[in-house]
Amino acid sequence: MNLNPVPPAFAARRLTKRFGRSSALKEIDFELEAGRCHVLFGRNGAGKSTLLLIAATLLRPSSGEIFYGGDRYETLGDEVRRRIGLVSHQSFLYPDLTVVENLQFYARLYGSSSGEEEALLWADLELRRHSPVRSLSRGMLQRLAVARALLHRPTLLLLDEPYTGLDVVSSERLSTRLSDIKGETAILLTTHDVDRGVALADRISILEGGRIAFDATGATASEVRRLLLEIREIAK
Amino acid sequence: MSSYPAILAILRKDVRTEVRTRQMISSMFVFAVLVLLVFNFTLFLDEIRAIELGPGILWVAFVFAATLGLNRSFAIEGENRCLSGLMMAPAPRSSIYFGKLLSNILFMTVMEIFVLPLFVVFFNLSIWELLSPSELATFFLVLLLGTVGYAAVGTILAAVAANTTMREVLLPVLLFPVSVPIVIGAAESTRLLFDVDPLSSPWIWIRVLLVFAVVFLFVSWLTFEYVIEE
Numbered sequence: 001m002n003l004n005p006v007p008p009a010f011a012a013r014r015l016t017k018r019f020g021r022s023s024a025l026k027e028i029d030f031e032l033e034a035g036r037c038h039v040l041f042g043r044n045g046a047g048k049s050t051l052l053l054i055a056a057t058l059l060r061p062s063s064g065e066i067f068y069g070g071d072r073y074e075t076l077g078d079e080v081r082r083r084i085g086l087v088s089h090q091s092f093l094y095p096d097l098t099v100v101e102n103l104q105f106y107a108r109l110y111g112s113s114s115g116e117e118e119a120l121l122w123a124d125l126e127l128r129r130h131s132p133v134r135s136l137s138r139g140m141l142q143r144l145a146v147a148r149a150l151l152h153r154p155t156l157l158l159l160d161e162p163y164t165g166l167d168v169v170s171s172e173r174l175s176t177r178l179s180d181i182k183g184e185t186a187i188l189l190t191t192h193d194v195d196r197g198v199a200l201a202d203r204i205s206i207l208e209g210g211r212i213a214f215d216a217t218g219a220t221a222s223e224v225r226r227l228l229l230e231i232r233e234i235a236k
Numbered sequence: 237m238s239s240y241p242a243i244l245a246i247l248r249k250d251v252r253t254e255v256r257t258r259q260m261i262s263s264m265f266v267f268a269v270l271v272l273l274v275f276n277f278t279l280f281l282d283e284i285r286a287i288e289l290g291p292g293i294l295w296v297a298f299v300f301a302a303t304l305g306l307n308r309s310f311a312i313e314g315e316n317r318c319l320s321g322l323m324m325a326p327a328p329r330s331s332i333y334f335g336k337l338l339s340n341i342l343f344m345t346v347m348e349i350f351v352l353p354l355f356v357v358f359f360n361l362s363i364w365e366l367l368s369p370s371e372l373a374t375f376f377l378v379l380l381l382g383t384v385g386y387a388a389v390g391t392i393l394a395a396v397a398a399n400t401t402m403r404e405v406l407l408p409v410l411l412f413p414v415s416v417p418i419v420i421g422a423a424e425s426t427r428l429l430f431d432v433d434p435l436s437s438p439w440i441w442i443r444v445l446l447v448f449a450v451v452f453l454f455v456s457w458l459t460f461e462y463v464i465e466e
Contacts, residue, residue, distance in 0.1 A: 058320055060465060082326035092321030094312070096253050108245035109325045148321075 007070025009034045009083075009156045009186030010055050015064035017050050017210075024050040026210040027064065032156070034069070037178065037187040039197040041224060042207035043232065048190040049089075051207070052158045055188060056086040068156070082110065085154035087162050091145040095134035099125050099144060102133055103151060110152040119147035122177065138165040146174060150181070157181070159189040163196060175200060194221050194228075208235060239331035246322065246335025247342070253312060254343065260305045264347040268301035269354055276358040286359045287366075291426035294355050299386055299412075299419055301351070302344045306390040307407050309340055310398035319398070319464060333391060333460040340387040348379060366430055375429050378442060382422030385449035389415050392456040395463050418452075421445040 012030040016023060025047045032038045032055075040048045053059040054066065057073070057080070066073045068080050086092075093102045103116040120126050123143040128136065136144065142165045149157065157178075163171050171193075178187055178200055191197040198204065198221040206214040206224070208231050219227075254260050275293045279285075313319040313336075322332045356363055367375055390411055397407040425441035 056324065058323055058465075078328050079326050081324055084324065086320075086324055088317070088320065090317035090320070092318050092324075093316050094249070094253065094318055095315055096257050096312075097249070101249075101252065105245060105249045106321065108248070109242055109322070109327075111241045111326075 006034045008032055008067070009069060010188065011067040011070075012051070012054070012061075013065045013067075015051075015054065015066065016062045017047075017054060017059065018062040023062075023210050025054075025061075028210070028212055030205075030212065032186050032188050033202070034155075034186050035183045036202040037182050037189065037200050038203045038205065039201035040188070040190040040205050040207055041192075041194065041197065041228060042190075042213075043228075043235075046207040047210040048207050049160050052086070052088075052160050052188065052190060055156070056084055056088075056158050057081055058086075082152065083155045085149035085152065085157045087146050087149045087157075087159040089160055089164075091133075091141050091148075093133045093141065093144060093148065096132060098130050098132055099123075099136070100129040102144070103148060106148050106151055112152060115151050115153075119151050122150075122173075123147040124173075139167055139170050142166055143170055143174075146177070150177075153185075155185055157185050157187045159187065159191075161191055162189065163191055163193050171196065194224050198224055206231060239327050239334065242322075242325050242327035242331040243335040243338065246332060247338045250309075250312075250336070250339035251342070254339075260308045260343050261346055263308070264301040264305045264343065265350050267304055268297040268347060268351045271297040271300055272351070272355055272358050281359060283360065286361050287430045287432070288427065290355070290359045290361050291430055292423045293359070294352075294426065295382065295419055295423040297351060297355070298344070298348060298382070299415065301347055302340075302383075302386055302390065303408050303411060305343050305347070306340060306387075306394040306411070307397070307404055309336055309391065310394045311403065314398055314403075323464065329461040329464065330457050332464065333395070333456055336395075337387055337391045337456075340391050341383055344383050344387055348383065361430070371429055374438065374442070375426065378422055378425045378429065378438065378445065381442065381445040381449055382418060385418040385422075385445055385452060386415055388449055388452035388456055389418070392452075392460060392463060395460065399464075417444060417448045421448065 008031045010032040012028060014027045015025055016027050017025040042048050054061055068076055068083060100116060103119050107113060107115055120129055125140060125144060146162060162174060166174060175196055203217045204219050204224060205212050206227055213231050214227055281289060323329060393410045394407055397403045397410065400406055421441045421444040425438035428436045428438040
């Protein structure tokens with residue numbers, strides 16, 4: 001009997017991704033429940049970013065299946081990308097365009113003509129709306145990248161180390177925003193910031209060598225730190 | 237979602253970026269003028285030789301200059317990995333190709349509008365006197381087909397080259413051999429139009445141009461999604 005009638009926002013079955021001879025992901029099974037926040041921890045090269053890029057449809061799996069809302073990706077077509085927002089290591093913002101021009105461009109790309117003002121307000125960049133993106137600081141750029149990813153109100157938000165480059169206030173603001181949208185939006189987040197990650201997470205996983213080494217709900221920050229150290233020792 | 241909003245958004249964004257930076261059109265224009273100048277001062281053509289060689293020189297200037305612009309076209313998508321942002325749009329990924337294609341055609345056309353009068357002056361070829369109104373219309377058709385054909389193959393090869401570390405070198409190496417039918421077709425049909433022999437007809441070469449432009453567009457539409465994926 002299925003106790004959870006809501007299909008997962010994103011799921012992967014026996015997912016493998018190879019780059020030449022090396023495998024970034026090795027037959028992993030993964031599920032992100034709708035409206036929940038799932039945080040991925042792991043060392044650099046563990047496969048976290050690869051999983052996010054596959055979930056974002058920017059990488060094709062070598063084998064395995066992926067599902068969005070219970071439907072196979074192949075059956076959903078291009079429209080599935082309307083559900084997805086991605087904050088990557090790169091901002092996806094055009095340096096020669098202004099802050100507001102970038103937001104307007106991405107709104108048009110998603111067939112919408114509103115949301116820029118709200119995004120500017122959240123990113124705290126109203127006073128810099130006519131500044132070229134090239135002139136923004138790293139923290140401002142990161143806030144704008146998050147605002148861009150949320151512009152079309154995705155139901156699946158993917159964030160790859162979003163706290164990188166943010167000051168304490170901006171990090172708090174981002175955590176608050178993510179807590180606010182949780183429920184409506186499923187969040188898959190990778191981070192090395194254990195405290196912030198655990199505070200947000202409904203579920204955590206630790207990836208190591210392309211496999212899920214640990215997966216649980218309710219783990220504390222100290223448990224995660226201990227597990228990360230143990231996994232590192234075993235991997236040596 | 238249909239492709240049109242994404243195509244128009246990309247075209248509009250590229251035009252806005254170009255208006256702000258003026259990098260693409262200005263570099264294409266300067267390069268085309270330099271090519272014309274070099275040929276003008278090295279060949280010393282009289283009117284008859286100018287009719288024979290001028291069309292080839294004109295198209296060499298156009299395609300060399302256009303290659304500079306095509307390189308820049310995907311370079312701006314590489315900064316901050318904006319291409320991934322475009323790939324996240326809920327539209328067929330071929331709409332990225334058509335958006336970039338339209339902006340490349342627009343920028344090449346603007347460059348040609350500025351370069352053509354200089355060609356007339358440098359080579360003392362009065363196109364308006366040399367060509368009848370119908371031939372003039374055919375000449376503009378050749379310009380259009382040559383531009384569309386070269387941009388069609390250039391846009392997809394620029395996307396291929398953009399994913400490599402030697403982008404600036406790779407694009408001409410890939411593009412020049414593949415675009416030979418377009419360049420020859422455009423140069424030959426222009427030469428036959430300029431030719432005073434009443435029996436010369438450019439239409440066989442115009443058909444070649446049309447066929448290659450359509451083939452390049454079709455193949456690019458089919459393959460673009462695979463080209464831009466890592």
